[in-house]
Amino acid sequence: MSSFASPQPLPFGLRSSSLGAKFFIITMLALVMSLSGFFVESLTTERANNHGLLAASSESSTAQDANQPKTVFGIRLADSYRSTRRSLHYITLFLGFVFLTYFLFEVLSGRRAHPAQYAMVGIAQIIFYLLLLSLAEHIGFDLSFLIAGAATVSLFALNTEWVFQSRKLAYRALAVFSALYGFIYVLLRVEAYALLVGAIASFCAIAAAMYITRNVDWYGAGAPAPAVAGGAIPPSPQVRDSWLE
Template identity: 35%
Template sequence: MLRNSVLAKVAGLLLLTVLLCIPLAQIDALNRERGHSQQEAAQELAATYAGPQTLVGPLVVQPYVERWMEPQRDAQGRIVGQEARSKELAHLVFPDRLHIEGRMAPQERYRGIFRIPFYTLDATLDGGFAAFDAASVPRSEKGSTIELGAPYVALHVSDLRGLDGSPALQLGGEALRFQQRLPGLAEDARLANGIHAPLAGAALAAWQAGQPLPFQLKLGLVGQERLAMVPIGEETTAHLTSPWAHPSFGGRFLASERSVTAQGFDARWRVASLVTTAREQVREGVRGAREGKAQAGGMAPQSFDVSLAQPLNVYAMSTRASKYGLLFIGLVLMAAFMFELFRKLRLHPVQYGLVGLSIALFFLLLLALSEKLAFWIAYAGAAGASVLLLAVYFSAVLGGWQRGASFGAYVALLYAALYGLLASESNALLLGSLLIFGMLAALMLATRKVDWYALGGARAAAIAPSAAGVPA
């Protein structure tokens, strides 16, 4: 009969495999939802504690007023008088040299079940400013005069809540105290979110006398995951160390030297002003703010950065694993069908459905366990439970514990192969392709001498007498 034919059974298994895509899709949607919840937790911590940090400075801001006379004309275009005009501007003086020496101490904060990486930066910024020449202040109008204001040292930090105490600044041998905000900048300007220290005492005298000013700034800063530094010096160098063993280097400039071990990372950067437009971007931000143009939506200055990346994002790993769900279900159902076909057994569609659901349940169990345990422990636990369940179940279905154990060993081999795919992200496509090819090759070689027509007919003949003996 048709319902006993091999072809009908294969068609039914294909339909079952398609139907099992429904629970796999639901599990994948749940996985993505949990991943979004983790991102929302990170955003909530950034809003209530501190977010990723971008460091710009220190630099000297020299405010000034440019004054000039502008001719007034009548309706016929004749000059009838002169009108005094003025505008407030700022001249930025960047360090000749800037060296950042710091250590990032990692820490984790919790929002519900989610762990979000933070860091505490303990840094010293050393460098110096060249001698200031009032003649270097640019003029935008012909014949204008310049009136210099009170200069100050500016330090921009993207999230001021992360400041760990007040930074200690020594400029030209004078200790300067920082105050809130950057005077003269609009509140919505990109660089307005900072602090300033007015020049005073020996530092102010040296500035006005046109003498170079060395500086040293000690800074404590808390941030979430990423630290970006803008290279504003004529030559900017940085050296960062941390016990975090999983850094991610990014930004416009990668580290020139870096060492990553199980004990942490050690990275160095060296950026010359010739290869970056960071200074021009900072100037544009200040100039736009002075002219009343909001810079909040503008391009961020070029920077080099480092992030404390999570070694294993459980939601990303679970999502990658679930992408192989349909393949796994197909391979397990294929193995069960081979047992049924060659051992002259008879498995009910419900039994195939239970086997497929057990594989789908593995991915849900993996997601739930990985939120509480290390990923490899969660994977081993979920895979072990799935293998044990299938081995016990097939010991009864296939009529022997040896058959059940061999089927469980096959499923265990598949789970081991999947973990190899997840652990080797760069080679996942190659390994996955080899796995599929190997399974298909094994199936083809094992069945290369099988007479499928005879096998299907013999199976039908074996079933027919027993069916005939059933009383009406």
């Protein structure tokens, strides 16, 4: 038998006994990794200043000057930097949605994902912002978001198949993450209603997560023991209860 055989799903009771702790860990991981947004934001400001612009969020007359630096498509660099900085305001929401999606895949599929795999997903999300910034300097924000987003979504879909050994989940991931990136883009473009749209979407997302996990025994104590003929005590399954292994 190959030593690289995919792990079998854990029994529901055993698997769920550690889900509560894992959910807390990945929530903290998302919050910690969102701090990297400050680094990308400072880099954006530095790049803006290097091109002779004020801070990317400035609305001064300098940013309105027709002679300011532009991209190869004639898009003002100040607009690209400003949009990139605005996108960083949603990095915590972005990471939270991505991690929540992976967590729900884990609950529904019965397969485990190590916290290190969540961390790599978070790193890929951070690199998305670096791609967005570097491309926006040359081709503008809109096209950069499309290219960087498509690359990141494709990577997430492939990673879902690698982690959960399921092509069906990979297609679901492709659809979910495509919708998520599309939603973030729309959020950036409806500036006047961004807070309202973001709040409603966040509420709907957590409501969906509550519904999907409604039958999860978070303590792992509610799963009845399987019946065995003759009243014998069934042997303990040879699986580990910890999601760290």
